[in-house]
Amino acid sequence: MKKFDRRNFLKLAAVTAGGLLLPGQANSGMLEELTSALRSLEGNKEVPPPIRGIKFGMVIDLGLCIGCRRCSYACKRENNVSDTISPPWITVFETESRTGIEGHYVHSEKPGKGTTMLYTKLRKDKWYMPTQCNHCDNAPCVKVCPTGASYKDTDGLVVIDYNKCIGCRYCMTACPYHARRFNWWKPNISPDRLNPLVPVRHLGIVEKCTFCIHRTRMGKTTRCVEACPNKARIFGNLNDPDSEISKLIASERNFRLKDKLNTEPRIWYLTRAKDKPMAWTTPLPPPEGIRGFES
Amino acid sequence: MREFITEFKKNTSRSFYIFNGILLVIVIWGFYNWGLALTEGPGITGGNDFVPWGIYLVGFVFFVGASAGATLIGLMIHAFSREDYEALGIRAILVGLLSLMAAVLNLMMDVGSPIRAILVPWVLHNMTSMLIYTSSTYFIFGGLFLAELFFALKIARGTATQTDEKIAKWLAIIAVPFALGILHAPHGALFAVVKAREYWHTPLLPPHFAVSALVTGTSFMILLALITSRIEKKEFVGRETLEHMGGLLAFFITLNLFFDFYDIFVLKYSEEPEGIEILDLLFGRFAPLFILNFGGLFIALMVLLNKRGRSVRALTFVSCLSIAAIMAYRWNLVIGGQILPLLPGYPEIHYYPTIPEIAMEAGIISLWLLLYSALTKTLPMEGPAKAHEKIPRPAHGVRRFGKGFQPVHTRKINY
Ligand code: SF4
Ligand code: SF4
Numbered sequence A: 001m002k003k004f005d006r007r008n009f010l011k012l013a014a015v016t017a018g019g020l021l022l023p024g025q026a027n028s029g030m031l032e033e034l035t036s037a038l039r040s041l042e043g044n045k046e047v048p049p050p051i052r053g054i055k056f057g058m059v060i061d062l063g064l065c066i067g068c069r070r071c072s073y074a075c076k077r078e079n080n081v082s083d084t085i086s087p088p089w090i091t092v093f094e095t096e097s098r099t100g101i102e103g104h105y106v107h108s109e110k111p112g113k114g115t116t117m118l119y120t121k122l123r124k125d126k127w128y129m130p131t132q133c134n135h136c137d138n139a140p141c142v143k144v145c146p147t148g149a150s151y152k153d154t155d156g157l158v159v160i161d162y163n164k165c166i167g168c169r170y171c172m173t174a175c176p177y178h179a180r181r182f183n184w185w186k187p188n189i190s191p192d193r194l195n196p197l198v199p200v201r202h203l204g205i206v207e208k209c210t211f212c213i214h215r216t217r218m219g220k221t222t223r224c225v226e227a228c229p230n231k232a233r234i235f236g237n238l239n240d241p242d243s244e245i246s247k248l249i250a251s252e253r254n255f256r257l258k259d260k261l262n263t264e265p266r267i268w269y270l271t272r273a274k275d276k277p278m279a280w281t282t283p284l285p286p287p288e289g290i291r292g293f294e295s
Numbered sequence B: 001m002r003e004f005i006t007e008f009k010k011n012t013s014r015s016f017y018i019f020n021g022i023l024l025v026i027v028i029w030g031f032y033n034w035g036l037a038l039t040e041g042p043g044i045t046g047g048n049d050f051v052p053w054g055i056y057l058v059g060f061v062f063f064v065g066a067s068a069g070a071t072l073i074g075l076m077i078h079a080f081s082r083e084d085y086e087a088l089g090i091r092a093i094l095v096g097l098l099s100l101m102a103a104v105l106n107l108m109m110d111v112g113s114p115i116r117a118i119l120v121p122w123v124l125h126n127m128t129s130m131l132i133y134t135s136s137t138y139f140i141f142g143g144l145f146l147a148e149l150f151f152a153l154k155i156a157r158g159t160a161t162q163t164d165e166k167i168a169k170w171l172a173i174i175a176v177p178f179a180l181g182i183l184h185a186p187h188g189a190l191f192a193v194v195k196a197r198e199y200w201h202t203p204l205l206p207p208h209f210a211v212s213a214l215v216t217g218t219s220f221m222i223l224l225a226l227i228t229s230r231i232e233k234k235e236f237v238g239r240e241t242l243e244h245m246g247g248l249l250a251f252f253i254t255l256n257l258f259f260d261f262y263d264i265f266v267l268k269y270s271e272e273p274e275g276i277e278i279l280d281l282l283f284g285r286f287a288p289l290f291i292l293n294f295g296g297l298f299i300a301l302m303v304l305l306n307k308r309g310r311s312v313r314a315l316t317f318v319s320c321l322s323i324a325a326i327m328a329y330r331w332n333l334v335i336g337g338q339i340l341p342l343l344p345g346y347p348e349i350h351y352y353p354t355i356p357e358i359a360m361e362a363g364i365i366s367l368w369l370l371l372y373s374a375l376t377k378t379l380p381m382e383g384p385a386k387a388h389e390k391i392p393r394p395a396h397g398v399r400r401f402g403k404g405f406q407p408v409h410t411r412k413i414n415y
Helices: A006-021 A024-042 A070-078 A140-144 A170-174 A223-227 A244-251 B002-011 B014-039 B055-078 B083-110 B130-157 B162-192 B205-232 B239-270 B273-283 B287-305 B312-339 B355-378
Strands: A056-061 A091-095 A127-131 A150-152 A158-160 A233-237 A267-270
Touching (some): A070 A223, A140 A170, A223 A233, A233 A244, A244 A267, B055 B205, B055 B312, B083 B130, B083 B205, B130 B162, B162 B205, B162 B312, B205 B312, B239 B312, B273 B287, B273 B312, B287 B312
Antiparallel strands (some): A056 A233, A091 A127, A150 A158
8 A cells, every 4th residue: 555655646547537538449549640640740651742843723614614513523432532521622603603703792782692502403594613622822721730731732732741630720711712621520431432542531630622632643634624524624734835724724714713812723714605515404412411501 | 744734624615625526527527528529529519611610719719818918917016016916916827827728728629639739839830820839839928927936936935035036026027028919919810810711811900819818817807806805705905906907907998999999990991792791790690799799898898987886896797797798709700700601602601519519618617717726725825924914905195116006095895
């Protein structure tokens, strides 16, 4: 009994408190979070290295987008986005005007009137506008991230190092485009759906569109570009003056979302006035179970 | 040690045990819920991708404010030679220290991976983030408070040398610009630099934060003095000290109202689309809180400016009201700033704190109270000389530079 002095008692109390608070599994999980962060100090090993001399960018042609949501669903599958994440990385809006949901609003007294993400029918007199992470050149999310988990890489991609993110969500409040999603729950992806090339994000960290970093850095295009039935999306190298995207940006009338914020988005939208091909009459269903929508 | 325990037992009433027992239960409840959030997921809170920062951030900003405001007492004692504040000295340091702890705890409960967050700013750091500067200041500020406490206790125990007293004095004085300029204003900047959100993105926010910290800090100290007097059944600070604190509070409230007003005025006048949306929100869904913010501060000011407004009862009311009003302001700012969708086309967004979330916040507040009551019970709270005096000298008289206040007369107050 004598050996049971105060120091021993304190030790025991500390261990019991720690142990009681969390089950063993969670304890080891937390340790792993710590060590993975330390390991990733030498660099993000979960993504292929950037290709030299390339700067990626994307054009979305609103004259061709019909709002069928196929890009959104394909992206979700490709990137192991869990069912617990809603809305998915790509959100498509239905708007009244050609410049859509850009910084200046449709009606000055009622911002964004007539714009919705929950449409279920396609209409010829509307415009459809997908949004996702713009991989801004002057990205506010990168600036505010305390850990350096979010960073701008040399090929223009804004990447999140999942091993460094502490889940403070400062980036989510700073992103002007609602592009980031937080893992409020443990990821829930059925094994047959799992893409081995993309790491699954764990509980309590932030994720967003990666411009399919695991594909584009290997010379392929993004999944959303492939999935679009109308070829409304064009992905390419901005450094190459002969690439399709460079020509489109140079020649067509284009705009970027909230340009006045000087975030320098890497996604350009084209506004063509022409009759739209309405190939599908019913789009894929809108996202469900979005936290914060139900009152 | 044994003597200490017998002394402690002798001095401790049953209500002390009951009160702290209840607090302990709430603390355990809160921490249990934190464990739940870490294992099940932060999804058990009411936060969402549109309002990622919830009640903890409101609590965090509030506690940082209280911590910064509490340094004011040290300034009164040491820079303005107001000895009548000395009875509050050590308590104010404790309030500052514990509030800082509560603020950091709020942050730790908020982040998705608290264990990784420990690496900030030592191992993980991005120097362009405001969070790096705010989180580094906690350590410096915590150290400052601990040093202050160390010397104050030395003085209270009567073992301080003259150098110690000098150090104590200067620590207390530098604590104020540090608290307001380096600790609290950057928290305003934390929000102000977010250009995506019109309600946050104003250079007025850092000074606004500093001023509202002074309002909460002063109210906190008034309440503390009154409640401690009640519990210990003795006049804890004199009538004049209370009047002086009331005057300070009135001044800070006026400043705060000035900031509040111009915030809204500019939004209304310029009629930017986002500004209109914010005003719609403040006059619509958030109207009760908006009224509490403005109306509360206005009523508090009116009561304070009234001759009888500095009575014990009136001061209790006014302090509670201004704390509530500042809480409402923080809520409107933090939650209201996020709840407006950044892109049109989303339905109305809601954020309501859930029971586990409230439990965690209640746990933090209870831990604060628990530690405070335990520490004030075990640490010497007054100087050796003053411990025998019944009433701290009420200060009233002519202010002379370098000499401080000279007591002229004493009035009795009923608590
Ligand atoms: S769109 Fe948002 S998340 Fe993507 S780079 Fe820009 S600020 Fe960051
Ligand atoms: S949530 Fe992660 S990525 Fe976002 S700012 Fe915090 S640490 Fe950086």
